[in-house]
Amino acid sequence: MADTADIVVVGGGVHGASTAWHLAKRGAGKIVLIEKDGIASGASGWSSAIVRMHYTLESLVKVTMYGREMYGDWKNIVGVGESGFRQVGFLVLFPDGEIKHGQEVVKMQQRLGIDARYITVDEVGDIEPRLLRDDVAAGAWEPNSGHADGSTVANSFIAAARELGVDVRVGPEVLTLVSEGSKVTGVDTSEGFISAGTVVIEAGFRTSALLAPHGVDLPITPVRHAIAVVERTPDFGDIHPVVSDRVARAYYRPERDNLAFLGEHDPMRGPIDEEVEAAKPPILDEEISLLERFVHRFPSQELASKMRGYTGVYDCSPDFQPAFGKVQALDGLFVGAGFSGHGFKLSPGIGKIMSDLVVDGSTDMIDVHPFRIERFAEGDLLAAGEGYNRSLS
Ligand SMILES: Cc1cc2nc3c(=O)[nH]c(=O)nc-3n(C[C@H](O)[C@H](O)[C@H](O)COP(=O)(O)OP(=O)(O)OC[C@H]3O[C@@H](n4cnc5c(N)ncnc54)[C@H](O)[C@@H]3O)c2cc1C
Known part of the structure; x- marks a missing residue:
């Protein structure tokens, strides 16, 4: 029997999961979500999941406001699972x-x-x-800001989407996007062809490779980022807020009651690494540099214990801003990628926008034109890329 869907969503990170749930809530038809490894096995599962609304671009502030509301009221809005949101400021x-x-x-x-x-x-x-x-x-x-949890959010969106009838398939890999003329007709996967008139690709760094055979250029650089983990000294006291230290160019985010995650501000500071799926430890120098900055900022923490750190990969676009929306070259194709290390907090809002674009052809949340994927080929990069907002997590 032919495998058919109205919409195929590629990628089970926070973005694919959010889009699938928003589409299902809109009653958009038969939706199949395909994730090749595991839900939140990409950047989403390693995310520091900081939730802030401090953005240079007003449109992205609006997107974060939507996300902040959802994370803080998950039970009422999504109704299944949780977001792990902690309002630490x-x-x-x-x-x-x-x-x-x-x-x-x-x-x-x-x-x-x-x-x-x-x-x-x-x-x-x-x-x-x-x-x-x-x-x-x-x-x-x-x-009112703080942090949530990437894996919890993706899995909760997926559970809620499943309840609304989304067919979530973990294991098959989308090998190629299939089109006839200028129209998307489906995807070829490692488990066969799925026919669909609409395909939404939110596959992180791997999005570019699915688009390239169709002449669609999405330049994404995969940059591996270190997160150092410290156990604060027992006399530290109450947990600290999320601190974005723009002087030392690092962030410090509390985890549970006694740990802190330390991360780098500059999205390009880290090795370029196309093995985005591999779990790799941080380079020791990166961890030490992050620890030094943390101890400089919190001098009482000279004796904090270094724990085992980890890494995750940012999908960096040329202007460090996401590319999302309808792809002009092919009818029925939508993309959301290039989140450049700050896409977690945007995922509820972008999921809503993507569902609006698929179902209605437009959205009233923001003007999406500046975020179009074609801007890279046109050389029309977003101005927030240089300097300030380039280096906030
Ligand atoms: C260390 C780190 C810290 C971060 N901290 C923050 C933060 O504090 N705040 C913030 O807002 N953002 C943060 N981010 C960024 C944020 O986590 C990402 O922008 C977001 O998770 C991206 O989600 P995604 O769904 O686009 O991609 P991913 O989570 O990478 O999901 C893409 C999925 O697609 C799947 N896939 C790929 N190719 C295929 C294929 N061909 N077929 C089927 N499936 C496929 C992959 O297996 C993967 O699961 C951080 C990221 C990292 C790495």
Whole structure:
């Protein structure tokens, strides 16, 4: 019997899972999601899953607002599973040169109704007195932000999608995207052909290889990122907020009650590695550099214990902003990839946008045109790529 679907979604990370659930909620037809390894086996399973709304681009702030609401009210909105959201707050530390930009971002956030504040160094100390503040010029504070969990979110979206009838297949690999003329007709998988008039590819770094035979160029660089893990000393006290240290160019995110995950700000700082599926430990120098920055910022943590770290791969686009939406070259083809190390928090909102685009042909959440995949070939990169927002997680 022919294997047919109305929509095939490729990829079982947070993006594919969110899109499949949103599509099912819209009653978009027979949906098959295909994941070759395991749900959240890619970047999503290694994600620090920081949830913040501090973005240079207003459109992405709106996308994060949708996500923040969903993570914080998962039971009522999604109804199955959980997000692992912890509202520990998000604190940005600015160096001198970024004060003006930080102020502008906070002003824009406030205009959109977000509880965000631009704060003095003394106020940074009121929020987190254990931080060294000598080299900090100012801060920004989002009390309602924090972190969630990538694997939990992807698996919860999948469980909820299954309840709505999505056929989730873990194991088969999509080998090629199939088209006739300028129209998508399905996918060839390691377990046979699936006919579908609509295909949504959200396969992280591997998205590019599925598009290339159709003449669609999506330049993505896979950059392996180290996460150092420390156990804080027992006298540390209450957990700290998520700290985005733009002076030392690192972030520190609490895990459970006694651990901290330490990560690098610069998306390109790490080895380029196409073996994105492989689980690899961090290079020792990367871990030590992250530990040094953490101890500099939290001087009481000189005796914190280093635990075993891990790595995950960012799918970096040329402007470090995602590419999503309908692909102009082929009718029925939609793509969401190139999240460049900051796609977790965007996944609820992008899933909603993708479902709107598939079902209605448009979305009222944001103007999606600037995020089109064709912008790379056209040389029309997003301006937020250079400098500031390039290096926030
Ligand atoms: C170490 C690390 C820390 C991060 N921290 C944060 C953070 O704090 N906040 C934040 O917002 N973002 C963060 N990110 C980024 C975020 O995790 C990613 O942007 C997001 O998880 C990407 O999700 P995805 O679904 O697009 O990709 P993935 O999770 O990579 O999923 C793609 C899936 O597609 C599958 N696949 C690929 N090819 C095929 C095929 N041919 N057939 C079938 N299946 C296929 C893969 O197996 C994979 O499971 C971090 C990422 C890393 C690596």
